[in-house]
Amino acid sequence: MEAKWVSVKQAYEQPIGSLLKVRGWVRSRRDSKGVSFIELNDGSRFKSLQIVVEAGVVPEELLRQVTTGACIEAIGTLVESPAPKQPVELKLHQLHLYGTADPETYPMQKKGHSFEYLREIAHLRVRGNTFGAVFRVRNALAYAIHQFFQERDFLYVHTPIITGSDCEGAGAMFRVTTLDLENPPRTPDGRIDFSQDFFSRPTYLTVSGQLEAEALALAFGKVYTFGPTFRAENSNTPRHLAEFWMVEPEMAFYELEDNANLAEEFLKYIIGYVLNHCEEDLEFFHQRIDNTVLETLQHVAESPFERITYTDAIRILQAASRSWEFPPVWGNDLQTEHERYLTEEYFKKPVIVTDYPKEIKAFYMRLNDDGRTVRAMDVLVPRVGEIIGGSQREERYEVLLQRIRELGLNEHDYWWYLDLRKYGTAPHSGFGLGFERMLMYVTGMKNIRDVIPFPRTPGNAEF
Template sequence: MGNTVGEFRKKLKIADIKGGPDEGLNRVGQTVVVMGWVRTLRVQSSVTFLEVNDGSSLSNMQCVMNSDAEGYDQVESGLIATGASIWVQGTLVASQGSKQKVELKVEKVVVVGKSDPSYPIQKKRVSREFLRTKAHLRPRTNTFGAVARVRNALAYATHKFFQENGFVWISSPIITASDCEGAGEQFCVTTLIPSSREAADSPVDAIPNTKNGLIDWSQDFFGKPAFLTVSGQLNAETYATALSDVYTFGPTFRAENSNTSRHLAEFWMIEPELAFADLDDDMACATAYLQYVVRHVLDNCKEDMEFFNTWIEKGVIDRLNDVAEKDFVQLTYTDAIGLLLKAKKKFEFPVKWGCDLQSEHERYITEEAFKGCPEIKAFYMRQNDDGKTVAAMDMLVPRVGELIGGSQREERLDYLENRLDELKLSKESYWWYLDLRRYGSVPHAGFGLGFERLVQFATGIENIRDAIPFPRAPGSAEF
């Protein structure tokens, strides 16, 4: 009964046709089918030019169409317009123009989905602020198509790096009862607000209370307060103490009311954890990782990187080449403070030993003091023997500032219990984390990297809201 399922075949994309060293000339004479969206349409007296893009590359396929082509009536009737999706079949020929090596001589065209004249992304350039209000359509622009492809390449290279180096990927939970950062800026996950109708219509007195007038969390879904996670680190540590080297790569959340170009409420984090490792191992891993993914993008996203180099940040390719090839400078926190104190520059935030370095301090160190050389500064987490500092590091890179933060974790039970007391964190909530120090504790270290900052660093995109497909920020949860 029935037919067998057909063989899955990869579609021929524009990137496949034009992406080789001869930019498609080796395919001249072949009949091909292109499916994509119309970027521009030029109707001349004897010929019509369609620019079609399928998202596989920055390049469009120029389709040249005569009035005798099957389906030409769709041009005359106005069905084929900017934004419309079409199916085009034709023969590849050498291009008469200078912008491309090959073009498609159209034999047949079919409109798949027509586009209303109100389509907001026409040929004229529009601001990235405007495009944030059209996040469902902005991937069709050159800039956001290129950002999406580079982001994809960075994600692929991330998994490739860790898998090639013997790490196991761990899916850390999105809902948690722990606050890894101790920041208190978490989104609460609850079913106490009635959801049988619109949440906006829920009366306050419908939320169950205790006799003392407090929220009765025992009636909530998990029986206690639960939150969206700010980090997968603590969960990664549990698996590192069994599998040795692991990493997480998933979404994290901060309820920080910050409306800047550097902050998101939802963002992705890469968090490796290395067992039987110290801070030096951690820094070596972070350096090798960053150089690997940067080199992957430079080697595999040449067209998109040329676009960023021309239109977004002149010099971005040279900057990435420096990171991929130069040795990283290792600088202690004390030396970093000394260097900033000697700087002939007035900072908005005054510098003194013990202060947390701000973005302006970090960028001065990488861009001016070390002239674009990446740098690692050490300052917190596992307590050092001096009693004042801790075994931790931040990796600073030009333009972005802090890209990676990591540390050797405190593996000594008594030290960790004292630290929880100092921060007034409940030891009962972290009973399982303390157990890792009771049962076969080992020195271990790890780091966290905000993936959107890495995308910013690789592309030169200034606003972090343009480095993620659908940005979430205070007052903004559209799409």
């Protein structure tokens, strides 16, 4: 009888007595008199499979090389386990060693490591419990995001990674060039001549696909992007990456209320999905990373979000009986301490803040009739702060042009964006979700560098 090749996850679902073949990496080996136990994990689920090696089944020389980190193939019979820690185990018949891992130098040990240390071995940390769980949840979250939008007839669109427009002049951008940096071509007045560059103009890595997504929304109605974005800011915090993934839906005929409704429904959906599909991994996060994670997620999935205007938020903050490092003043952006107070202490749930002063928001946000505020919305969640930022877009040509000029932007750079208001304009809205921040929220992980496989931060692009 041919052994059936299955994953560890599948192995747990096979009938007792099945002849199985599993392949994976050794977490540990424990020897007893006459019997050895191998913990085998292949990433298919949190739990490993215990492989029981009775004396004489495998040459001792071979078994000695089955150490933490080694890669093996095990063929054996699935049997009930006499010990309480696992329902089944694999009684070994044959063992093949794919690759050894010298225990003297293999950097992953059986016991706990600091996350700081594990970042230095990002290529190996994925074989451990925590990062296995993180990246399985990451996968589930990505899948849930696509499913949410696909079920609602959104079109998944792909906006450019390399762009010539610096979007909102917001974050610092990474330049993309093929010019010889040692000796770049110069214009007569001594500046670098980008007309000789690959794209015949200065180009950058995108900081957002929003502007292009708007163009697509004004053809397809409802679209979303899900791709990498780049910020060259020198931000050294547990919440910032130079390269991160963003989800950006954009909807024609949606006003701010529709936008907020969608954002709330969206967050509840993807959290609900993860709660239903990643139980084992979430249980680990709950026990070992953050013991509030499960109840927080359940709470968010069930209870309605609070919605307030920026102006009301300032009033609440000013009335709070506590001191601020930055006293809240109408016209200033909300500080981290303000956001946390609102979502963690005052409301104790996610809060959607809308209608911010125009001075602190981007040029493309729709101006309210009061002339002072714009139709912006930020979704704030406990522990992470701002997780979604969005707005109703300014669809009126003259108003948009006026805003571009007010802010000293070059209107010629936005010719096509203005065209969208000139030809068949429509009210429309959208928002952006930082995928890694969402993942931090869902897993309870404290540092964004630990929810992306190979983080890019200032001074760090190893791997």
